[in-house]
Amino acid sequence: MARKSVGLTGDYAVAEAMRQIDPDVVAVYPITPQTLIVEKFGEFVADGIVHTEFVPVESEHSALSACCGASAAGARTMTCTSSQGLALMHEILYIAAGNRHPIVMVDVNRALSAPINIHGDHSDTMGSRDAGWIHLYCFNGQEAYDSTIIATRIAENPNVYLPVIVGLDAFNISHNTERIELLDDQEVKDFVGEFNPPYSLLDLKYPVSVGAYFLPDYYMEARRKLQEVIQNSKKVIVEIHEEYNKKFGRNVPAIMETYKMEDAEYAILAMSSITGVAMLAADELRSKGIKAGVIRLRLFRPFPADELYEAISNLKGLAVVERADAYGAACAPIFSELSGACANKKKMPLMANYVIGLGGRDVKIKDMKSIFEDIVAKVNKGEVKDLRQYIGVKG
Numbered sequence: 001m002a003r004k005s006v007g008l009t010g011d012y013a014v015a016e017a018m019r020q021i022d023p024d025v026v027a028v029y030p031i032t033p034q035t036l037i038v039e040k041f042g043e044f045v046a047d048g049i050v051h052t053e054f055v056p057v058e059s060e061h062s063a064l065s066a067c068c069g070a071s072a073a074g075a076r077t078m079t080c081t082s083s084q085g086l087a088l089m090h091e092i093l094y095i096a097a098g099n100r101h102p103i104v105m106v107d108v109n110r111a112l113s114a115p116i117n118i119h120g121d122h123s124d125t126m127g128s129r130d131a132g133w134i135h136l137y138c139f140n141g142q143e144a145y146d147s148t149i150i151a152t153r154i155a156e157n158p159n160v161y162l163p164v165i166v167g168l169d170a171f172n173i174s175h176n177t178e179r180i181e182l183l184d185d186q187e188v189k190d191f192v193g194e195f196n197p198p199y200s201l202l203d204l205k206y207p208v209s210v211g212a213y214f215l216p217d218y219y220m221e222a223r224r225k226l227q228e229v230i231q232n233s234k235k236v237i238v239e240i241h242e243e244y245n246k247k248f249g250r251n252v253p254a255i256m257e258t259y260k261m262e263d264a265e266y267a268i269l270a271m272s273s274i275t276g277v278a279m280l281a282a283d284e285l286r287s288k289g290i291k292a293g294v295i296r297l298r299l300f301r302p303f304p305a306d307e308l309y310e311a312i313s314n315l316k317g318l319a320v321v322e323r324a325d326a327y328g329a330a331c332a333p334i335f336s337e338l339s340g341a342c343a344n345k346k347k348m349p350l351m352a353n354y355v356i357g358l359g360g361r362d363v364k365i366k367d368m369k370s371i372f373e374d375i376v377a378k379v380n381k382g383e384v385k386d387l388r389q390y391i392g393v394k395g
Contacts (some may be wrong), residue, residue, distance in 0.1 A: 006293045008180045009039045010173035011036035013031055014080070014106050014166075014209035016180075019044045020130070020188035023104075024075035024195070032118045032323045033170045034082040034108040050075040060085035063101075064092040071101035074200030076156070079103065082170065083110035086180075087122045088239035090131070096163045097132025099210055100344065102155035103163040105133075106148060108391040109272070111359045120170030121359020122271065125300075128165070134227050134233060135301040137271045138168040139257070142179040145225035146244070146252045153193045153240045161198075172273045177395045183248055191247065214224035236301050238257060255304045257296040258311060260286065264293030267312065269334065270321040274356070274363045278321065282370035292372050297334065305341030312351045315349035317375040321368075321391075350375070352384050356391040365387045367391050 008016065009392040015037045018026070026045075030038045045054040053070075055061045059266035060081050071077040081089065084225045086107055096103055101184055111117040123134060136151060138144040144166065151164040170298060183191075214222055234255075259279045261267060268278040275296040296312055297304075310320050322332040329336060335353040342348055354371050357363040371391060378384050 003181050003183060005049040005179050007032045008141060009175050009177050009178050010138075010144045010168050011108065011175065012040055013141045013145040013180045014148050014168070015040035015044070016182060017145045017188070017341040018078060019184070020075075020185050021051055021149065021152055021192055022050045022079070022189070023052055023069035023076045023078045025053045025055065025062045025067065025068065025314060027057055028079050029057055029060045029063045029079070029081070029356050031060070031082045031085040032087070032175045033110060034080050034106070037080045037106060037108075051228045055273070060088040061092060062358045064089040064096060067103045068092060068096050068099065070103050071096075072201045073102050074101065074197040074202065076152070076195040077103045078105070078107070080106045082108040083112055083118075083124045086128055087112060088323050090128065093128055093131035093133060095211065098222070100161045101163055102161050104148065104151045104155050104166065105163065106144075106166045106168070108170050109167045118170070119357045121170055122167070122322070122359065123358070125165060125167050125324075129301060132162065132230060132232065133301060134160075134162055134164040135298060136164065136238070136297070137298055138165050138166065138173060139273060139275065139296060139298075140174055141168075141176065142180055143252060144168040144173060144180070145180055146250060149188055149191065150240060150244050150252065154233070154237055156195055157236050157240070158198065160229065162230060162233060162237050163317065167272065169273045169351070187235050187248065187311065191244065206245060207253060214372040232306065234299070237299060251299050253296075255299045255307050257298065259294040259296070259310060261295065263289040263291055265316045266319075266372060266379070267293040267295055267315055268319045268321050268368065268371060269295045269297060269308075269312070269338070271300065271334070272323070274321070277365055278338065281365050281372060283298070284365070284369060285372050290372065290376060300334075303337050303341060308314065308338060309342055309345060312349055313345070314346050317379040318351045319354055319371045319375040320348045320351060321354045321356055321371060325355050325358065335388070350382075352378055353388040354391050355388060359393055363392075
């Protein structure tokens with residue numbers, strides 16, 4: 001069927017998806033560059049277009065706390081944040097996951113202070129990567145729109161019932177206007193369906209305890225169960241993406257997108273919008289006879305170790321390019337995850353780690369070309385002296 005296409009920023013595309021989902025409760029606090037989502041959705045509430053209970057709170061910590069209460073009461077619940085806002089939620093992130101609250105949070109990925117910076121990198125969500133939330137990362141505004149809808153189904157699936165973070169790059173996606181193909185309101189309503197929670201704190205006939213105190217006798221079992229659930233969620237995540245794509249003629253990858261990887265000898269692995277630049281660099285290197293490819297990682301939690309290994313095992317060299325760092329660690333987050341996941345694999349490419357674009361610094365084609373050329377040179381030498389390198393640093 002013919003669908004409506006409009007010019008929207010990534011933030012407004014998310015707000016439009018939220019309008020169509022029409023959640024029961026949205027508790028939020030504005031923070032640049034997420035504020036446009038809050039403002040636009042607030043307009044929908046003020047105009048009576050949605051039936052949402054809109055809760056403007058005094059901080060992000062309060063926002064996620066209110067979401068946990070609403071979710072425990074059986075409400076379909078959403079929130080949005082960015083950067084220091086996500087950091088302020090840190091305590092409650094673990095509570096939301098541990099208590100199995102299926103909250104959907106859209107995070108506009110922004111650098112963490114200090115120094116103060118309002119531009120994009122992945123420092124915020126990488127700092128929250130071990131809290132028990134599912135993580136999806138978007139390539140553009142269209143995917144931000146689609147992912148917000150998909151995330152609702154994932155979070156509320158009875159075999160998952162976990163909170164989900166949808167990440168989109170600050171300004172590159174959040175404030176850039178793109179052509180967004182919208183689904184019909186009824187299509188979205190039918191896809192997400194009615195929320196039927198298995199329990200509610202307000203159900204007096206079937207009382208439940210949420211957030212109970214666990215002594216050492218059972219705490220470890222509870223955390224182990226959380227690990228099992230999030231690991232097993234991958235199957236559901238794939239199934240829901242497949243259903244969405246088939247039903248609406250989309251091509252939203254559940255786990256990763258590969259570009260010219262069929263015969264690739266060297267590849268860049270990266271997330272979100274900078275992978276488009278890597279693809280352009282790969283095209284240029286292909287014209288020079290270098291078999292370059294790109295892997296865009298979309299699902300970061302649960303970490304898709306098997307799928308990534310299959311994608312990289314036949315390469316000669318792999319450059320893991322990240323818009324986040326891990327201070328004091330041997331390498332940045334994705335490289336650490338991949339190295340750990342493949343620690344006992346017999347067949348592995350030579351790998352190196354590259355940190356790029358922190359604080360919103362432009363990532364250019366020449367930067368990605370230099371990374372490709374560097375990993376080729378390392379393979380030819382057969383060694384990696386500097387495991388982690390910083391690209392585009394002045395001086």
